[in-house]
Amino acid sequence: MNQNYKASLSRARLILTNSGRSTILALCSLVLLLVFPPPVAAAAAASPARGLNRQQPAIWTVQAAVRFALANSPDIAVTRHRIAAARAAVREAQSAFYPRLGLSTSYSRTNNPMYSFGNILNQGVFNNTINFNDPGWSDDLNMTAALNYRFYNGGHDQAGVRAARAGEAAAELGLAVVHSRLEFEVVRSFLSIVQARETVQARQSAIKSIAASLQVAKARYHAGTLLKADLLNLEVQQSRTHENLIQARHGLALAKRGFLNLLGLAKGTVHIDAGHYPEQPLPGSTSFARRPELKRMAAAIRAAKALVRQAGSGYYPTADAFVNYRIDKGYELDGAGNSWMGGLRLNYNLFDGHRTSAAVTRAKALLAAAREQKRKLSLAIHFEVEQAELALEQAGQQLQVTKKMVAQADESARLSRARFKEGVILSSDLIEVENRLTDALVRRTVARASRRIAIADLRWAVGLQQFQESGGMQQTGVNKPGLPGRK
Numbered sequence: 001m002n003q004n005y006k007a008s009l010s011r012a013r014l015i016l017t018n019s020g021r022s023t024i025l026a027l028c029s030l031v032l033l034l035v036f037p038p039p040v041a042a043a044a045a046a047s048p049a050r051g052l053n054r055q056q057p058a059i060w061t062v063q064a065a066v067r068f069a070l071a072n073s074p075d076i077a078v079t080r081h082r083i084a085a086a087r088a089a090v091r092e093a094q095s096a097f098y099p100r101l102g103l104s105t106s107y108s109r110t111n112n113p114m115y116s117f118g119n120i121l122n123q124g125v126f127n128n129t130i131n132f133n134d135p136g137w138s139d140d141l142n143m144t145a146a147l148n149y150r151f152y153n154g155g156h157d158q159a160g161v162r163a164a165r166a167g168e169a170a171a172e173l174g175l176a177v178v179h180s181r182l183e184f185e186v187v188r189s190f191l192s193i194v195q196a197r198e199t200v201q202a203r204q205s206a207i208k209s210i211a212a213s214l215q216v217a218k219a220r221y222h223a224g225t226l227l228k229a230d231l232l233n234l235e236v237q238q239s240r241t242h243e244n245l246i247q248a249r250h251g252l253a254l255a256k257r258g259f260l261n262l263l264g265l266a267k268g269t270v271h272i273d274a275g276h277y278p279e280q281p282l283p284g285s286t287s288f289a290r291r292p293e294l295k296r297m298a299a300a301i302r303a304a305k306a307l308v309r310q311a312g313s314g315y316y317p318t319a320d321a322f323v324n325y326r327i328d329k330g331y332e333l334d335g336a337g338n339s340w341m342g343g344l345r346l347n348y349n350l351f352d353g354h355r356t357s358a359a360v361t362r363a364k365a366l367l368a369a370a371r372e373q374k375r376k377l378s379l380a381i382h383f384e385v386e387q388a389e390l391a392l393e394q395a396g397q398q399l400q401v402t403k404k405m406v407a408q409a410d411e412s413a414r415l416s417r418a419r420f421k422e423g424v425i426l427s428s429d430l431i432e433v434e435n436r437l438t439d440a441l442v443r444r445t446v447a448r449a450s451r452r453i454a455i456a457d458l459r460w461a462v463g464l465q466q467f468q469e470s471g472g473m474q475q476t477g478v479n480k481p482g483l484p485g486r487k
Helices: 002-035 040-046 062-072 074-097 113-123 156-223 228-262 292-315 355-421 427-461
Strands: 100-110 138-152 318-330 335-347
Touching (some): 062 074, 062 156, 074 156, 100 113, 113 138, 156 228, 156 292, 156 355, 156 427, 228 427, 292 355, 355 427
Antiparallel strands (some): 100 138, 138 318
């Protein structure tokens, strides 16, 4: 009877003990979740989705198209996300200047003499009857709060912040690069639509002219003053003119699709206001120092310099301060206790297998490569400026020539139509004259659009906005809050 009672009491105590352990572990987990909630909700609140204004105007002006593209283009959205990532990298680098506070808990049960004796001391249940070589079973539920702070690491963290800030500046300048390029591409696409539409009009004018000449030819044929072959020549030319019109309309439709794609739209109706296209002024200077690509490359070089300094921090020691507080609870021996410990720690690498020297060499090589990339970029931009100047000069000369060409071809066509009506020239001569007029009209259209595109290209090449009100080139600046310390 006495043995059964003791066995029942032992089982009950075991159940209560297990229940107590589970309860305390659950409470510890709940405390950790309440004190350190998961950052999902905070992250979602910190980065709200940027709303897009996709309301399209009934008639597109070139300025409205530029503004719409800057607000809705996927390239702009991608660049803004990169800026957000760069700013987060700055905050990540600055976190090294703050102390680390951690909370941990664990439960263990052992009969190892060393660990079991340590549990007995931590729980304050030592007595003189304990056998040091065989203290028996013990368990321990503990919770530890630890505070650590690294107050020196050879400038590693300071260099990391400088590199992150340079990366943030490069990301913001990347937005200026995308703005500048997108403005130019929208202007060029807009002018491509203007050119394609005028080409369609030239082809339609050619169809009207050939149709009028064909009516004259049929009248002459029925009157017996025109050969069947000449009539057939005009009919073939009419078919060719219709084919050219089909190709011109296809080019116009393709130009509109490209325009919508630049604006970040999958579909839509494009009606442009080409009659009020603002003539852009020529740049006052061909200096390309304003180009954001050069400024972005300079930021990349600053980041590379900081990374060289960060790699060199491996030659210096590290110094840390630490303090922790611990609570112990045992159920096997029904004891409890608490303790704390604090101190300083100094570490110095006497030999790391040349890891630091290799890291410094690698960082210096990347810095040298970045400098060469900047030199290459400067040469490329200088070539772009010269290319744009030559294109503008060529387009201006072509425009002057084609204006005279159109006037001459128009007068020649007027005289040739009258002479054909009188039966003085053959249909082949008239077809040649009509082709020259259509070709002159198309050439003038191309030259006019090419000159406007060349001006826009030159403005882009020297780092100017296409239109002042577009707001494309923003002043980039990085807020640099004070650091809590230097390491």
